[in-house]
Amino acid sequence: MLQGIVFDKNSGTPLYIQLAKAIRSRIENGEFKRGEKLPSKRKMMSVLDIGKNTISAAMDMLVQEGMVKAYQKSGYFVAEQWDINIPDWQAYIKRAKHKPGNNELRFWADAGGLTDFGLSSDFDISPFIVEAFNNALVRSYDLTCKNDYSVYGYLPLRESLIKHLKLSGINAEIDNILICPGSIQVLYPVYESLMTNGSNFLHEKSNLIVAISDIHSLGMNMIPIEADQHGLSSVELEKAILKYKHPILHVDPTDQAPTGIVISKKRKAEIMKIINKYKLPVVEIEHLQDAWYNKPFPPSFKSMDTFGNVIYIGMLIRSCPFDLQMSWIVADKCIIRHLSNVMIQDGIKANFFMQIAADEMFRSGMYYKMMHAVRCFIKKRRETALAFCEKHLKDIGIWNEKNCGFHFWLEFPGTNTKALFKNNYYKTFHPGHFFDRQDTTHILLCPASIKEDEIETSIIEIAGLIRKSA
Template structure:
């Protein structure tokens, strides 16, 4: 109905959602404001459409609950004939993301926004031509393939074993598990290694607070203090019953969201604390290769002589999130356990992606690609630091990251971050507030210099500056 009146288009849209089962009985439909924004009309037009649907007996307004679907379009079946999906959704084991995180995830697919939040490389840095060559080579040499062995494609694990030696980690292919990104690695650990009621110690702030990987499995998150050298082990408060019910998670290289690089001394202190208190460590090292000024210290896993560290790596930040390839390195009994759970979950990561990843490593082109990425990230970081000094000096404080994607900004004037977020989004700018990372004190935001173009980075930061001045005035 492209030429029908707007209110008729809204009616047809809602009827199709109901008829197709996308909005079953009991569903709360979008607010009048959301519908008005979606169809670019005023609210009176939306109200006209809703009144007609109410008259048809399809929806009704309920005090305190919004507007609810009460019948379906083709037979007006009684409500009890349709499953109450809301109860199933509420009863699910995995906790939903926070509302703000859901909004950000949706907004990050909106190409019209200036993406100051996105934690991935710009399309400009994606090696499209080389990736095409890799895939063509894999396709040319490809035989019929089915499910891989539980730990993953052996040539990829062999290539990773060699690659890991370059950062001081000596791991045989049998102690490496291929996973579909770092997030799956954490999910497998939550399911297979920890029991409900366990404590997960972690940096605070941390991107894990924006997820519910461990909380959904009934675990308690215990945030730890950080300084300019990283997580502070003396802030860990162990109790006697934690000996088999606690684990430490840390993101030591260019931490998300703060960009902090953990010092060599601090890594040694954390490892010593781990050994003293029998506390296992999850070392999430997905940003390691994105150093700008100098290579980071060796991983804790490289210093681990007692099998206390589970090490996570990934191609998602350095190459392509769409490849969906990451890895876990750990003691063989742990890897066996996690590989069994992975087989129960998805029967293995993509065979094609694993072969392409192996080709990147064995060809030597991955290291060349990383050199180019580091050069471009340095240009982008320095550009953004210049813009920040020009536009936000006196309005915000920040540290210079030595690598990674992010600059952690502390906003100095007293402003409402919720209002700043909403005003920025209305002007086409998306940033991540510090609150979603568990930052409880002060007003912070995470700014990414990796994805948006330099032109958009300057435009976005300039407009942020204007909004902060307006809101604090």
Template sequence: MEWRPDRAAKKAVYKQIAEYIEEGISTGLFSPESVLPSERLLAKELGVNRSTVVAAYEELQSLGIVERKKGSGTRISTDIWGISHKRIPNWGRYMEDGSFLPNLPLVQRIRTENQKRHVINLSSGELAPGLLPREQFKTIMATIPFLDHLGYDHPQGNAALRTTIAEHVREYKNIHAAPSSILITSGAQQALHLIIQCLLKPGDSIAIEDPSYCYSLPVFQSAGLNTLLLPVDQHGINPDDVIALHKKHRIRMLFLNPDYQNPTGLKMSPARRKRILEISSEFGIPIIEDDPYSLTSFNGNVSDTLKSMDENGNVLYISSLSKIVASGLRIGWVIGPSNVIERLADAKQQVDFGHSIFPQWAANEFLKSSSFDEHIHMIRKELKERRDEIVTSFQRYLKDNTAYFIPEGGIHIWCRLTHPVNEQQLLEESMKRGVSFLPGSVFGSQKGYVRFTFGREETDVIGEGIARFADALAVCQKNDNV
């Protein structure tokens, strides 16, 4: 046998052997009438341990490709081709080999747990049902006009909505943008995907905050990017760190969340915003500014965004209605140079032929109505009450077990456990008690942290959620001390 497994490959040797045999069966290299080599013989021919061949044969057996009988050896399954010579695809291998990576198993598990009714959800980054403008949207949908056009809309999104967003960002964020420089996306996350797929290539180095929501997204790894980390302190990232990384790695793009950053809740200082823009201009590094939370500022003061300070067109600005109106609308947008927006729009059209006209129409009606401003004032007040409740609950139930920064906006609070415990065990113990949170490792390199979302649950259950978490933490600390 001339073929040999590649020991330098990332794929396990037993999987390489299983795939080789499966391909050999398909091509006729291994005859359906013959017995496959014995475990000992094949191991000797390939120069591997017998246990490796056993694992390969077990893999093929689990897929129904071979049959194994003690004393008779390993044979190709008698019904592998079926009556009409058809085979079932090895879907497991297809899923494993796909280039688009799945979410972390831990994140998948938490999302599954959150579907259970008894779980107090302190992990999902969205607004509570009571904070959604349901009555306003009932009124809007009851007055939906007869639509003359139900076909595909403009590749960049509905023209009326883009005009309204241009007015919205000028009024609320001092960003001056023409409708032609705006692309409507399915939330901010699609905007990130489009930017990564259209403007970067495998091997490019990009920099993100540490910790950061971006750290949790497999899309960077799927695209083959070299992801570099910029530590966050109480004033945001240090501009000097950007220079140091760029000199070493030639940063192609910088991803930032300057206002009520996810997960820390911190705001980047005005001085650092100014310096970051100077560095961007000096080295020609594009900045992707993700701004889902700035309008939630509890005191009503909205800081200057990087985009509003950008005089050279270096910033691509992403925002959405997900964190301030309703995540289910799936209305987000990107603002940038017109030629870049056209490139992103072309890619989006290839994926979905543009956004549905119905949520665009509803979002446009709500954004241009007086109800929007009333809604923003309401969620600022309600989110502050929830923030205060979770801080009070920390003081009541966790006492000296956590240290935390109290955010002045957003929906998240970032906590350091003063006595670190096993992260996986803490999550399991919390889920047993019916409360979910996100471990800090999901967001970056720092250990011993957790993120709670105070925007997802109603105020009266937040305290109970923290009490359950405190019970779980106590069990984990006791186990660590035994």
């Protein structure tokens, strides 16, 4: 196929263009079939007596046209659909800054809200929100309420949050609060605002943040910090601070996703001392503080923050099928101003009606009645799941009952759980490597996120997988 290629060196047309034309012609007439591997550069150099750079330029042209695919180490192949005049969208996606998420995440998106770790539809949220929604609708008809809205959010809601935050020991002024959509949604603009490609990002070794592709798209240096039964290791944290320049710490201190660990008050004091010593910026995300069923509520890092080192993100609990999609950032005034500007440019803002409804829930006290019901719901699901774990997993698994709340972090020593999920995904439980790329022994179950009749079924299925792999 190559022998018939002849170059006209006197035509004025560069040799690489002539070569590209010749190969293109042979693809079009079928001499080179779809998916067929093209001759190597070495072969072309030998048969055609031309240089390597000429061949590379010709092949780059054909790759750009979409007629040829280039694969590192494998060489060049005729594209399967070279004659269809559409962009190679997969190539654009592959080159883009944003990296696709795990296949598991896409699969779990149909799993009743599991991907955002909200409550299952068994929890009836409607008694707690109907009145708030009705009152919010009346307030929204009064167009004067728009005068209370700014880039920082709905003023009455921010005032309600000042009182709410004080209940957990956080003293904030109105200018310290920014209303946002769901907490996961705002993580990208927060870190986009503070970090850049190569910035050092410290986080608990097993953490939901590992699964969020938006964060990886920023190109940060993700640095896992070991944790023990009391939470993030203060010793390992200090080592990382000394080793890496200008780091930021991401921490999930209450019923941490996925381990369920609640950082002890003593450990928080140790970590806070390190934070102040090194002026370490911290982003504290509280998914479940208000849902913590054991009293007293553990103090947040923000409640211990006297110098403004902590950016605090709180949120309304998620529930399927309702997702109130509401969170709030509490931080230094300059950070709030900066983040509000970034979110305006990114088109990220909380729904105005939902802000009015949330304010109604706080002012009426209905939010606190709802969270009491949520705590009872989670506690009951916990007790149910613990009983089934004892029944079906006792001889094959390990779990720390103290850390079993919303999250059940189940360990199966000697079993490669990563291999179990290689070609199969399950809607009611998650592989450990979803949260820690190196993890091969854990499975996460969230009893409060799935229907009650699925709890034992899921645990039996886990037991079957583990025993089958033995």
